[in-house]
Amino acid sequence: MKLFFKIFGIVVIAELVLGIAATIAQQTTDNIFVGTICSLIMQLLSLPLSLVSRTYPYYSTEPGWIIAVMMVSTYLIHAVIVYLVYKSVKKRSVK
Numbered sequence: 001m002k003l004f005f006k007i008f009g010i011v012v013i014a015e016l017v018l019g020i021a022a023t024i025a026q027q028t029t030d031n032i033f034v035g036t037i038c039s040l041i042m043q044l045l046s047l048p049l050s051l052v053s054r055t056y057p058y059y060s061t062e063p064g065w066i067i068a069v070m071m072v073s074t075y076l077i078h079a080v081i082v083y084l085v086y087k088s089v090k091k092r093s094v095k
Helices: 002-028 032-046 064-094
Strands: none
Touching: 002 032, 002 064
């Protein structure tokens, strides 16, 4: 369980940094390539909730607490995926 919380913390920090950097870069540049890359980064960070609605979780017009719940659930889903991949890779390398 300790490992999962470490992974969750890393995922939260990494996604916040990537999200802020992508948003700032997208707003401050007129380069189409950079804008496209930043848009792709934001789409990847918002999966799987963006499959429900394109505005979820970052550009939603819902109340703040609902956005916070959606962001935390997105981080949890990403952390679980990273944790399971880590466990399966570690298990294979032990054999």
